Amino acid sequence: MRNTATKPVKSNRAVFQGDLSAPDPIPEPGIEAAVRLMRDGRLFRYGEDRNSIPEGALLEEEFAALIGSKYCVGVNSGGCALYVALMAAGVSPGDKVLVNAFTLAPVPGAIAHAGAEPVLVDIDARFVIDVDDLDRKAVESDARFLMLSYMRGHIPDMDAVMAVCRRHDLLVIEDCAHTMGASWGGRLTGTFGDVACFSTQTFKHINSGEGGLLVTNDEDIAARALLRSGSYMLYAQHRARPGMEVFDRHRLTTPNCSMRMSNLVAAVLRPQLPLIEERNDQWRAIYDRLAPMIEAIDHLQVPVRPAKEEFVPSSLQFSIIGLKDVRIERFLGETAAHGVHVKWFGAPEPIGFTSRHEHWRYLDQEQAVPKADQVLKGLCDIRLPLSLTPEDCFVIATVLREAMAASGR
Numbered sequence: 001m002r003n004t005a006t007k008p009v010k011s012n013r014a015v016f017q018g019d020l021s022a023p024d025p026i027p028e029p030g031i032e033a034a035v036r037l038m039r040d041g042r043l044f045r046y047g048e049d050r051n052s053i054p055e056g057a058l059l060e061e062e063f064a065a066l067i068g069s070k071y072c073v074g075v076n077s078g079g080c081a082l083y084v085a086l087m088a089a090g091v092s093p094g095d096k097v098l099v100n101a102f103t104l105a106p107v108p109g110a111i112a113h114a115g116a117e118p119v120l121v122d123i124d125a126r127f128v129i130d131v132d133d134l135d136r137k138a139v140e141s142d143a144r145f146l147m148l149s150y151m152r153g154h155i156p157d158m159d160a161v162m163a164v165c166r167r168h169d170l171l172v173i174e175d176c177a178h179t180m181g182a183s184w185g186g187r188l189t190g191t192f193g194d195v196a197c198f199s200t201q202t203f204k205h206i207n208s209g210e211g212g213l214l215v216t217n218d219e220d221i222a223a224r225a226l227l228r229s230g231s232y233m234l235y236a237q238h239r240a241r242p243g244m245e246v247f248d249r250h251r252l253t254t255p256n257c258s259m260r261m262s263n264l265v266a267a268v269l270r271p272q273l274p275l276i277e278e279r280n281d282q283w284r285a286i287y288d289r290l291a292p293m294i295e296a297i298d299h300l301q302v303p304v305r306p307a308k309e310e311f312v313p314s315s316l317q318f319s320i321i322g323l324k325d326v327r328i329e330r331f332l333g334e335t336a337a338h339g340v341h342v343k344w345f346g347a348p349e350p351i352g353f354t355s356r357h358e359h360w361r362y363l364d365q366e367q368a369v370p371k372a373d374q375v376l377k378g379l380c381d382i383r384l385p386l387s388l389t390p391e392d393c394f395v396i397a398t399v400l401r402e403a404m405a406a407s408g409r
């Protein structure tokens, strides 16, 4: 449904009539490719006797080229990509994995799935990993792995982060669920670490409902990931894969975990790859319009974004500064009543997609991340559907401004 402009209500307050949770539709070529495939029936990516190249193999080849990586493996979700990456990178049960404390539940979930222990690293005022705390926790924990989550698309100073990782010989897994097409200093996220994972779940930069993509330049990680994703002994049908001799080293020792990507998902995704750049430009334009209007509202602050951070904002975060929880709750009640659903990471209970580290009780609860605790108390999040018009942005900002005023009365 289209987002439309202000509708007068009794109170004369602005009301946003659109739907911030509305997904962006699948482009027609994706729909046509999916229908063609369904008519053909070859939804499963592997076959024992076939002449055509499977959609899954073509997508992996195209995505690897787009990121500039040698190898790519498609799986059935971003969370599975993270799990497969951890296992392929050599994580064993009981290993410690460093991870920034501001992330989403599937990230510590993937570490737990691998039987490993998340070690929380603090964040700074930009919502990104705190490099000094990373340095400290790497020593204290003796961890060999870092899961670097670019949560909500915020990218840390990668020169500083990678220097710490090199100093401690950390193997880096990048969680690029929110940074498809984003760069730091001209270099794409997903190319800094040893292996990187992307999500194609509906609210990400490309949409197949569920789906994940893993990229790497390491032939052993690639082969182990591909085998674990569930390739049976049909791995030769992949194209963005290492040579067959690499599989000989791993084929009999890597479990098949059946987390494959289906051809149907790949068919829906392939026509979206050429659109990423254009969509990211649209997201930047929406963010650039809305962020200054939010920044101008009392008690609301949008984080500073350094010039080197070329982010691709499918959502917008702001902090509520200097207000008690009861006032924050009133503010959020007011925004919701006027059509703008704001997610709040400081809520006492986890709601919807939003939870924070103390809600993940399977973690060691003794871990101190004081700066993250402080930041998350006031951290809010709104999704930015591509359909938002300049007028919609104005209405959303008006709703927030009026809600802030009303919450203080």
Ligand SMILES: Cc1ncc(COP(=O)(O)O)c(C=O)c1O
Pocket (backbone or CB within 6 Å): 077, 078, 079, 080, 103, 104, 106, 107, 149, 150, 151, 152, 175, 177, 178, 199, 200, 201, 210, 211, 212
């Ligand atoms: C930061 C982050 N990493 C990983 C994931 C996992 O992606 P998926 O939902 O495809 O499992 C998500 C999902 O929203 C996420 O927000």
